Amino acid sequence: MSETSERRYQAGEIESRWQELWEREQTWHVENHAPAGARQPKSYVVEMLPYPSGEPHIGHLKNYAIGDAIAHFQRRTGHRVLHPMGFDSFGLPAENNAIKTGVHPRVATEASIASFQRAFRSWGISIDWSREIASHTPEYYRWTQWIFLQLHRRGLAYRKEAAVKWCPNDQTVLANEQVVDGRCERCGYEVELRQLEQWFLRITDYAERLLDDLDTIEWPEHVKLMQRNWIGRSVGAEVNFRCQELGIDYPVFTTRPDTLFGATFFVMAPEHPDVLRLAAGTEREAEVHAYVNHALTESLEDRGDAEKTKTGVFLGRTVTNPVTGEEIPMYVADYVLMEYGTGAIMAVPAHDERDFAFARQFGLPVRHVVAPLDGSTPPADAAYVTKGDDAVLINSGEFDGLTPKQGFERIVAWLDRQGIGHASVNFRLRDWLISRQRYWGCPIPIVYCERCGVVEVPEDELPVRLPEIEDYQPQGRSPLAAAEDWVQVRCPECGADARRETDTMDTFVDSSWYFLRYCDPQNTHAAWDPKVLSQWMGVDIYIGGVEHAILHLLYARFFVKVFADLGLLEVQEPFRRLFTQGMILGPDGQKMSKSRGNVIPPSPLVERFGADTVRTYILNMGPPEQDAAWNEGALGGAHRLLSRIWTLADELCSAEAIAPTDAAAQPSEPQGEALTLVRKANWAIDRVTTELSGRFGFHNAIAAITELVNDLYRYPQAERGARTFAVTTAASLLFPFAPHLGAELFQRLTGRRVWEEPWPAADPEMLSAETFELVCQVNGKVRDRVQAPSDAERELLEQLALDAPGVRQHLDGHELVKVVVVPGKLVNIVVR
RNA sequence: GCCGCGGUGGUGGAACGGUAGACACGGCGGACUCAAAAUCCGCUGCCCGCAAGGGCGUGGGGGUUCGAAUCCCCCCCGCGGUACCA
Numbered sequence: 032m033s034e035t036s037e038r039r040y041q042a043g044e045i046e047s048r049w050q051e052l053w054e055r056e057q058t059w060h061v062e063n064h065a066p067a068g069a070r071q072p073k074s075y076v077v078e079m080l081p082y083p084s085g086e087p088h089i090g091h092l093k094n095y096a097i098g099d100a101i102a103h104f105q106r107r108t109g110h111r112v113l114h115p116m117g118f119d120s121f122g123l124p125a126e127n128n129a130i131k132t133g134v135h136p137r138v139a140t141e142a143s144i145a146s147f148q149r150a151f152r153s154w155g156i157s158i159d160w161s162r163e164i165a166s167h168t169p170e171y172y173r174w175t176q177w178i179f180l181q182l183h184r185r186g187l188a189y190r191k192e193a194a195v196k197w198c199p200n201d202q203t204v205l206a207n208e209q210v211v212d213g214r215c216e217r218c219g220y221e222v223e224l225r226q227l228e229q230w231f232l233r234i235t236d237y238a239e240r241l242l243d244d245l246d247t248i249e250w251p252e253h254v255k256l257m258q259r260n261w262i263g264r265s266v267g268a269e270v271n272f273r274c275q276e277l278g279i280d281y282p283v284f285t286t287r288p289d290t291l292f293g294a295t296f297f298v299m300a301p302e303h304p305d306v307l308r309l310a311a312g313t314e315r316e317a318e319v320h321a322y323v324n325h326a327l328t329e330s331l332e333d334r335g336d337a338e339k340t341k342t343g344v345f346l347g348r349t350v351t352n353p354v355t356g357e358e359i360p361m362y363v364a365d366y367v368l369m370e371y372g373t374g375a376i377m378a379v380p381a382h383d384e385r386d387f388a389f390a391r392q393f394g395l396p397v398r399h400v401v402a403p404l405d406g407s408t409p410p411a412d413a414a415y416v417t418k419g420d421d422a423v424l425i426n427s428g429e430f431d432g433l434t435p436k437q438g439f440e441r442i443v444a445w446l447d448r449q450g451i452g453h454a455s456v457n458f459r460l461r462d463w464l465i466s467r468q469r470y471w472g473c474p475i476p477i478v479y480c481e482r483c484g485v486v487e488v489p490e491d492e493l494p495v496r497l498p499e500i501e502d503y504q505p506q507g508r509s510p511l512a513a514a515e516d517w518v519q520v521r522c523p524e525c526g527a528d529a530r531r532e533t534d535t536m537d538t539f540v541d542s543s544w545y546f547l548r549y550c551d552p553q554n555t556h557a558a559w560d561p562k563v564l565s566q567w568m569g570v571d572i573y574i575g576g577v578e579h580a581i582l583h584l585l586y587a588r589f590f591v592k593v594f595a596d597l598g599l600l601e602v603q604e605p606f607r608r609l610f611t612q613g614m615i616l617g618p619d620g621q622k623m624s625k626s627r628g629n630v631i632p633p634s635p636l637v638e639r640f641g642a643d644t645v646r647t648y649i650l651n652m653g654p655p656e657q658d659a660a661w662n663e664g665a666l667g668g669a670h671r672l673l674s675r676i677w678t679l680a681d682e683l684c685s686a687e688a689i690a691p692t693d694a695a696a697q698p699s700e701p702q703g704e705a706l707t708l709v710r711k712a713n714w715a716i717d718r719v720t721t722e723l724s725g726r727f728g729f730h731n732a733i734a735a736i737t738e739l740v741n742d743l744y745r746y747p748q749a750e751r752g753a754r755t756f757a758v759t760t761a762a763s764l765l766f767p768f769a770p771h772l773g774a775e776l777f778q779r780l781t782g783r784r785v786w787e788e789p790w791p792a793a794d795p796e797m798l799s800a801e802t803f804e805l806v807c808q809v810n811g812k813v814r815d816r817v818q819a820p821s822d823a824e825r826e827l828l829e830q831l832a833l834d835a836p837g838v839r840q841h842l843d844g845h846e847l848v849k850v851v852v853v854p855g856k857l858v859n860i861v862v863r
Numbered sequence: 864g865c866c867g868c869g870g871u872g873g874u875g876g877a878a879c880g881g882u883a884g885a886c887a888c889g890g891c892g893g894a895c896u897c898a899a900a901a902u903c904c905g906c907u908g909c910c911c912g913c914a915a916g917g918g919c920g921u922g923g924g925g926g927u928u929c930g931a932a933u934c935c936c937c938c939c940c941g942c943g944g945u946a947c948c949a
Contacts, residue, residue: 042890252867253867256867257867257945260867283949335946339947341947371947371948378949577943653875653877659876660874662888665888730877731885807880810929848929851930861930
């Protein structure tokens with residue numbers, strides 16, 4: 032038959048056949064509850080859900096190839112695996128697209144979801160599709176709204192007027208986390224401050240726990256560190272400074288109460304509510320007004336520049352330094368931030384760089400209260416900043432001679448006794464601003480009534496559906512405000528005419544709880560059944576990009592803690608283990624972008640080489656947590672590997688006389704090349720298992736399979752049983768990376784379904800040989816290698832090394848000092 | 864500025880303190896072919912040497928050790944986070 036010469040690996044046919052079977056049989060479906068009596072441990076594997084826009088890109092494929100490999104490995108190592116998928120389908124791009132093209136965001140989004148679904152199926156990702164969620168559907172956002180009500184009821188969602196960050200391009204407010212370098216994270220426009228009344232979530236109530244519980248989760252250290260820095264816990268004290276003239280106490284927060292004696296002036300933020308009042312009636316009034324107005328209108332970027340010259344204005348008032356009794360001048364200056372601490376500071380120019388710069392500018396006194404231990408004088412041209420035990424307090428009355436560390440404690444205690452201060456902890460984290468003046472998001476289920484005020488929409492009236500509107504153009508208020516029919520409602524409490532809240536929620540609210548809904552996605556009575564959640568939470572491995580290190584991951588942690596407090600959930604942390612994958616860069620090593628023209632769309636590759644090849648290549652690119660540039664040649668290498676395995680299996684299967692034995696069974700007592708192959712197969716099992724259960728070194732796992740395959744080509748004459756075992760093992764090990772081919776070859780070789788097979792266990796007997804290559808070193812340099820028995824004693828190894836020819840020529844004329852023997856490895860002979 | 868991570872062949876990378884460079888890409892050579900592609904096989908860190916062999920090698924400098932890519936100190940470079948947070 033001509034077919035024999037034409038036979039080769041054809042991915043397309045194989046892949047669609049297995050995809051159909053998995054779909055028909057719903058192979059990857061799991062029930063909410065484990066069957067009675069089942070003792071399998073659970074494993075909950077989640078990849079960050081995609082935002083559906085256009086077609087999926089290659090980064091998605093990497094994300095899901097990683098998650099899928101882990102899910103398959105977990106299943107075959109005896110776990111009940113929950114591996115769902117969903118869509119983060121509210122958001123600005125769809126809305127901006129609607130403004131441009133007139134296509135309704137729902138239409139565009141749902142078309143995109145369909146294309147993502149097609150792609151995921153063509154990639155063969157093992158998803159339980161019965162659990163799919165999409166955050167824009169009323170079935171989902173009904174419960175997002177319900178969650179909002181639970182938070183509102185407990186005071187965790189509240190309205191306040193504040194200077195909030197406003198993106199003039201997207202025409203909406205933003206959370207602090209969405210402002211990067213004073214610019215809108217999404218569109219890059221410079222952000223403005225606006226005084227607006229908005230909805231906030233009280234994440235600051237959880238600052239301490241969000242910080243502490245980082246110690247309980249297995250996340251990359253740098254991600255934990257980013258969260259720690261973002262939360263920014265500072266230990267210090269609050270101290271009252273009294274303005275005698277007006278009889279008002281102004282508290283400040285300081286991390287350096289030990290330097291209190293050095294506070295020679297006092298500064299308030301321009302936004303501080305008392306600034307104008309303090310200046311009123313003084314000769315500085317006009318100047319202060321002008322300064323405050325300027326500061327409030329200045330761009331965030333200019334104002335936030337730490338390098339610029341310090342500016343400010345004397346308020347014409349003084350406060351009393353509570354420890355020295357001195358009257359010190361009050362200033363307003365834009366280097367003090369209203370959002371942190373109390374909006375006012377005590378300035379200690381001698382020991383704080385910023386205060387020092389300000390003092391220089393305004394000719395204010397600099398008084399050292401901390402000096403080096405050796406009695407030397409600190410430099411006069413800079414602030415002397417140290418707070419450890421390497422210095423000593425001076426000019427500080429009864430506290431002189433203490434180290435700053437001791438002084439901190441003693442001065443705080445003293446302030447406390449005097450009733451003018453107390454120990455205090457401050458966080459950098461701010462409450463989460465969730466209002467958005469945009470259409471394509473989850474409506475906030477609140478009604479405003481003239482008589483009753485802010486009224487919750489009753490739970491049984493949820494969801495508050497997003498109305499259909501004509502005009503998406505943002506005009507400084509939510510487009511929803513134009514839907515007059517929708518806005519006008521009866522007050523749920525008194526029945527009078529009332530108006531709906533027209534802002535929608537930040538889409539990060541939607542994605543802060545989806546992994547909970549996955550566990551119980553069809554529940555129509557509740558967001559979830561806590562009993563079902565207790566089966567699955569927390570997520571055992573969460574996979575996604577580092578770009579979410581702060582935003583999404585912090586918000587999701589916050590939500591889970593709130594739900595735990597409400598008794599809706601048993602865990603304190605959503606994601607036990609986090610894996611952050613690196614980006615796939617373009618062939619030029621640059622980030623892929625349309626403008627650079629270096630985008631590699633996955634579909635044509637999948638069509639040409641098959642999903643298995645692309646998946647294997649992506650996982651073989653290097654450590655998965657690292658960025659890596661696309662390399663077309665190496666993609667071909669992955670395809671070659673798969674073809675080589677296919678050919679090996681095909682030859683075995685199409686040969687006459689198929690042995691009646693189980694292809695997956697290790698032959699007994701193999702000899703010669705057969706033994707080498709059996710050993711290599713066991714070595715590969717061991718290696719792949721280690722890589723998949725520990726650090727996700729997929730590239731090392733694939734390298735081990737490659738070595739096994741290379742050996743199969745090297746020893747074509749090896750006894751058939753050993754070859755069959757080795758090829759079957761290769762197919763089995765390959766399955767998590769190239770599931771279609773793994774399933775296909777395993778089926779042809781054994782007649783069985785590989786995903787129903789337990790993960791192979793390495794035979795310890797086969798992991799070590801009778802002899803090994805003994806490395807013989809002289810003074811740490813390798814001079815020879817000889818075969819030695821694996822169980823040889825130290826004395827024998829030493830003798831073998833001393834006798835090795837390569838060693839002997841380096842011993843001549845030298846005095847033997849000592850011999851180091853590492854059994855099973857090497858001998859190092861030290862000579863002089 | 865501060866905090867963190869990382870510098871290994873032409874490239875991606877591998878290496879419990881114990882053979883540096885597995886595996887792959889690329890390159891070179893060979894087999895097959897009329898030829899090419901595909902496939903298969905071999906070689907491939909750098910320097911000296913016909914060879915046998917030797918020397919040098921993990922950003923640079925020092926240290927610990929019988930032995931360092933790996934541990935410690937100093938420096939250089941790159942990447943990431945953050946940036947008036949009192």
